[in-house]
Amino acid sequence: MPVYLIADVTVTDDAWVPDYAARVHDIAAKHGGRYLSRSGNIETIEGKPLGNTLIALIEFPSREAVHAFADDPEYAPFSAARKAGSISNFHIIDDTDLAGGIPYLPKG
Template identity: 70%
Template sequence: MTVFLIAEVKVTDDAWIPDYAAKVHDIAAKHNGRYLSRSGNIETLEGEKTDETLIALIQFPSREDALGFANDPEYAPYGKARQEGSVSHFRLIDDSDIAGAIEYLPKPA
């Protein structure tokens, strides 16, 4: 089942960004990940505005692929640098429809 890693990041020290931006997409690709967006153009349409400075959306063919990326030893130093230079949330969602009403989305397991 397709999953999406949503990374919400508030940068507090941007020293980590050049290396991260140059290398991490290749590590994600090694785990069959594909960036759908990595953007600082964040517009709040509803609810309270939050203070993230960028949001990335990465598609993986499976949860195992996403976890392989997140736990890859090659990614570890980049992840550590990001954690030290930001406040980050990584969220993983699948492509299911919890209500089961959208016919082209799978029902949750």
């Protein structure tokens, strides 16, 4: 079952960004990850703005693949740099429909 990693990031020191942006795509791809979006064009249409610098949405084939990516020793220095230079939150969601009203999604 595909899952989606949502990374919401507020950059506090952008020194890590160029190297991270250039290299992490390949590490995610090694684990079946595919970036669907990595954007700073964030518009809040309802509720409180997050104040984020960027949000990335990455599709992975499974939760295990996301954890393999996050735990990959090759990713470790990039993760450490991101954590040192930002306030970051990573969330995993799957493609189930908790309310059961979307016919093309599995019921949660």
